[in-house]
Amino acid sequence: MNLIHRKLCRSDTWVTNVRETLMPWTLEGIDLGDDVLEIGPGFGATTRVLIDKVPNLTAVEVDPASVRLLTEQFPSVNVIEGDGAKLPLPDNSFSAVTCFTMLHHVPSPAEQDRLFAETFRVLKPQGLFVGLDSRPNLRFRFIHLFDTMIVVDPDTLPQRLAAVGFRDIDITKTETRFRFRARKP
Template identity: 35%
Template sequence: MSAWSAGPLLDAADVTSGTRVLDVGTGPGVVSREAVRRGASVVAVDADPGMAAAARANVPGLDVREAVLPDLPLPDASFDAVVGNFVINHTSRPDEAVRQFARVLRPGGKLALTCWEMPPSGALSLVGEALEEAGVPVPDDIPTPPFAELGKRGPFAGLLREAGLTDARDAELRWTHLVDPEEWWTTGALARIGTNGVIVSRQDAPTIAKVKAAYDRLAARYATSDGRLALPANALIATGVR
């Protein structure tokens, strides 16, 4: 689902042929691959060794470094553009991470970040709605994510402004994600990824079955004629200049 925004993200950072770009939180290298296709010179960073290996495999010759944000072991003013596709909402210190992004930008360089819009809706809220309908509470030991408040227009741009970037602004990104309903249940609920996945993983089999029944009822709102789901994806994109 997040691959859709690779193009808009690079457009927002003015990434073209010859641009020296840093792709933070590259994951499997989707954004880096598109940047290379445009003729950019790319360095990619990810915290997970497995993801770094996947990016190297998916983008032959890609310079991939391993680093855990907000630590960014790269020289000051060394990039024309820094981009991050849905990585800032996974950092525990987003303010410090953005300061690091600004540090490695050359004067006049551009930062572009995407994050999921808060509160979650559409594609991101479906499993959570099913948990709520099934009466499964959020455990006390699961923290409120940092982007519960920052993932909104205004505060997101403000995060870049506070890091010293100029012309900071944010905008909405809207698209439709087509997916098989069972695939979405597996990736959103059973993969133990994200808050909802952790909550589902702690339940017994009868409770999971109850959540799945609620999911099926709620998912029917998005059903297409070919049996897939047309899920609305709601995100934000923020840009700023060094």
Template identity: 45%
Template structure:
């Protein structure tokens, strides 16, 4: 991530995630007691998940962010940080009771890799488990904030088809001023 993403580690972003984005995205969805969070970044959503579910396993591809999260959540027994690539998860089939990814999918460089990520998440979820996901809708301002960084936004109009192809069902995609949100079942 480029330096513009430092805002994602700040208190204002954490408050927006906690009070606005996560309640809208989660929409009272039960993620169970063993949740996978893909791409936690600076951990704003992890803060909320760690107090609302018994176990959160965060998979972060960025070495620097994974190290920071490991240190930051070292004394939080409900959080486990794994340095890894969500397109090749090192977990058994049907392991997790729920999964979440918030405002990170635009950092996955290609649609093919995004689809691979969706398929891997579906693989490691138990039957009936929910994936909750959100991200911004692509625009010029967001593209400008990603100069020198990966920016590959997902068009919400085709997201339901992509999630269904990855192994999900009961896909619900919504949009608002924050971007798009999806809830899908394995």
């Protein structure tokens, strides 16, 4: 992430937006169950919300500095350094897997598809994959200058999730964001 992006994601404004707007909308009407995996929590704004909603939370983060930060901030969370496209976790382990505003940081559509397949693998039967990501606009593009930004098209996401086995796929779009939900049969 570039400096602007890092500064934004650490800001009180972002934390408040996540807590009061993004997470309530994304998780509306959802029961995540008892054992939840969060992929790509970054600086932990979303982890801060999840920790109060679920009994057992595991986080997988690729950036070593963020892993250290998350481990210090959230001692009750099992924080693992790893890649969401190569999860170092056993099959059928989690009632839900989440990822929030991070899919566009995955370096290619093929890697995103591997992340979807890995998510499917580690979910228990009937488990949920729930998340949120951004749709491109001028502000979004500016924040991501010289940054990895592989935007996920919410119109093709259902086919991509179905290709790895997900069912009951639901995408809800706004002008700037979209949330997704899918179930492992």
